[in-house]
Amino acid sequence: MNEVNNKVLMQTHKLGKTFSHGGTQQHVLKNLDLTLYHGDFTIIMGSSGSGKSTLLYAISGMDKPTLGEVLFEGQDITAMSNDQLAIFRRKNCGFVFQQIHLLDSMSVLDNVLSSAFLVQKDRAGAVEKAKKLLLDVGLDDSIWGKFPAQISGGEAQRAGIIRALINSPKAVFADEPTGALNSSAGLGVLRVLTEVNKQGQSIIMVTHDLKTALRGNRILYLQDGVVIGDLRLSPYSEDSGPERQQQLQSFLTELGW
Numbered sequence: 001m002n003e004v005n006n007k008v009l010m011q012t013h014k015l016g017k018t019f020s021h022g023g024t025q026q027h028v029l030k031n032l033d034l035t036l037y038h039g040d041f042t043i044i045m046g047s048s049g050s051g052k053s054t055l056l057y058a059i060s061g062m063d064k065p066t067l068g069e070v071l072f073e074g075q076d077i078t079a080m081s082n083d084q085l086a087i088f089r090r091k092n093c094g095f096v097f098q099q100i101h102l103l104d105s106m107s108v109l110d111n112v113l114s115s116a117f118l119v120q121k122d123r124a125g126a127v128e129k130a131k132k133l134l135l136d137v138g139l140d141d142s143i144w145g146k147f148p149a150q151i152s153g154g155e156a157q158r159a160g161i162i163r164a165l166i167n168s169p170k171a172v173f174a175d176e177p178t179g180a181l182n183s184s185a186g187l188g189v190l191r192v193l194t195e196v197n198k199q200g201q202s203i204i205m206v207t208h209d210l211k212t213a214l215r216g217n218r219i220l221y222l223q224d225g226v227v228i229g230d231l232r233l234s235p236y237s238e239d240s241g242p243e244r245q246q247q248l249q250s251f252l253t254e255l256g257w
């Protein structure tokens, strides 16, 4: 499916983000014109401080850019009020961060349902969907009633992903989602993301890690707030050959990664 994705999910026009530190201005994103497509697993790479997270927050409506526009399916989200943005995000976006913040006072299932009930009117349907998705990521009913303090980091991250997916968002935004996990838990998380992307879920993910980036079918490379590289790869599969890794490695090496 991913090879022919050409339906525009979002576009940025002359996107800019500037932070002020005392009297000094830091231009972190500079005049970015970018088009992202439905169904893609888009990876954002680049050196530390190049503006990856800032870009992710600006295009997902988590933060307001200083200049320019972000059009999400043609709708200018930069023109929205904070209240409109909050509703927009709830309906259209799922978020997965390095540190998953499940609510400590709620069980795993209730954490997922707390997101679902904000949007979905059919409560019984939402419960059924939550259980199915949790099962799909290997979290069975022995986990559903547990509290965050009683589960592992990998289990919490998978529950966090289901919370991000429960409202069938148009885009999932992930910032180093495996960064805090050991390699086997990280692999579990990547498998889930790969699987939902195969089913058509658009994902935009920031990562430093080559193995993680290999999951994507489009790699954007950011340097000093500008996209200087844009690579298309075939969709990931478990038996993707070494050429795919070689292709990504050469792309990154050429850009000075």
Ligand SMILES: Nc1ncnc2c1ncn2[C@@H]1O[C@H](COP(=O)(O)OP(=O)(O)OP(=O)(O)O)[C@@H](O)[C@H]1O
Residues within 6 Å of the ligand: 019, 020, 028, 046, 047, 048, 049, 050, 051, 052, 053, 054, 055
């Ligand atoms: N809220 C903020 N206030 C002030 N400066 C910020 C803020 N957020 C980010 N910055 C600055 O913007 C620059 C880019 O930060 P950003 O987190 O986007 O980079 P990154 O590429 O994601 O880095 P890393 O790979 O290290 O996470 C950094 O110099 C950072 O200090």
